[in-house]
Amino acid sequence: MATGEHPAFLWWNGKQVRWEDATIHVTDLAWSTVGAVFEGIRAYWNEDHQELYVFRLREHLDRLMDSMRLVRLPTTYGVDDLREATLTLLKANESREDTYIRPLAYSSGTSCKRLSESSSNAALLINTNPMPSKLASGESIKVKVSSWTRISDNVMPPRIKNISNYRNGQLASMEARADGYDNAILLSPQAKVSEAPGACVMMVKHGKLITPPTTDGILESITRDAVMTMASESLRLDVVERSIDRTELYLADELFLCGTAFEITPVAEVDRYQVGTGGIGEVTSQLQLLFENVLRGKEDEFASWRTVVGVEAGVAAD
Numbered sequence: 001m002a003t004g005e006h007p008a009f010l011w012w013n014g015k016q017v018r019w020e021d022a023t024i025h026v027t028d029l030a031w032s033t034v035g036a037v038f039e040g041i042r043a044y045w046n047e048d049h050q051e052l053y054v055f056r057l058r059e060h061l062d063r064l065m066d067s068m069r070l071v072r073l074p075t076t077y078g079v080d081d082l083r084e085a086t087l088t089l090l091k092a093n094e095s096r097e098d099t100y101i102r103p104l105a106y107s108s109g110t111s112c113k114r115l116s117e118s119s120s121n122a123a124l125l126i127n128t129n130p131m132p133s134k135l136a137s138g139e140s141i142k143v144k145v146s147s148w149t150r151i152s153d154n155v156m157p158p159r160i161k162n163i164s165n166y167r168n169g170q171l172a173s174m175e176a177r178a179d180g181y182d183n184a185i186l187l188s189p190q191a192k193v194s195e196a197p198g199a200c201v202m203m204v205k206h207g208k209l210i211t212p213p214t215t216d217g218i219l220e221s222i223t224r225d226a227v228m229t230m231a232s233e234s235l236r237l238d239v240v241e242r243s244i245d246r247t248e249l250y251l252a253d254e255l256f257l258c259g260t261a262f263e264i265t266p267v268a269e270v271d272r273y274q275v276g277t278g279g280i281g282e283v284t285s286q287l288q289l290l291f292e293n294v295l296r297g298k299e300d301e302f303a304s305w306r307t308v309v310g311v312e313a314g315v316a317a318d
């Protein structure tokens, strides 16, 4: 990273600005975050190639546009503008390590407004931060089925990254931590497995990969799509999207969470039931290995999922 504890630049409303200069007036906080939406994107460093690869950048930016549309935040920026801004920013920040990219769209100037007034001026920001991968760490987690229920589609829009949705998952993960688990799995109002806070749920049973459908209150995860594609095309597994009962979790052969932040995180226990043989399952570890290679550009298959940043060739803008 260029400067001390934070990257040198971020992108804000069409301009690349120095981190220190990206300030707003405190009254702007007001209601600005109630309707805010965001994206979480990862870029992976390949030491041999001396290159940074962004994972499925276009799909993430398309989803940001969908999120903005759903919460009625108009914007004049298109996916190509934001794609360009992201790549320029990564070069300016000389990001030569695994990096998290977070675009955020919010309604600015809300302090004197009513909540019902839809925003005419969406502000848009993109910032980056180092975030090392845990894919090769060999770690697994223990989860509980939450006493909280996952928000449903007629309450909040679960399929998009709408900031106000996140209290739901936060309450579930805080409860899980307080009860001595690492994380939670939330059930839908119909008592079907929905997702973990910030990650989708995948179960292996009798050699099939099974995951809840997008209509069970899950976020429409890009990692979920990648995992399903890799499992079916590379591992030749049957991939099934169907509702999952709570008790199926206790009898699963393998269980893992997936998402941009969670990558592929093995689950070793649910409600103190050991999953499978307790270690990282065969399918889970094959998927972790393949995913790591795909993300870092060590694998030719699925090359279209990667955007080459060109960090080496980049010249820091100043």
Ligand SMILES: *Cc1c(COP(=O)(O)O)cnc(C)c1O
Binding pocket: 040, 161, 169, 195, 196, 197, 198, 199, 200, 218, 219, 220, 221, 222, 223, 224, 258, 259, 260, 261
């Ligand atoms: C981001 C997110 C996921 C994972 O989606 P990806 O597109 O794979 O990053 C799952 N659940 C929630 C609530 C999320 O915000």
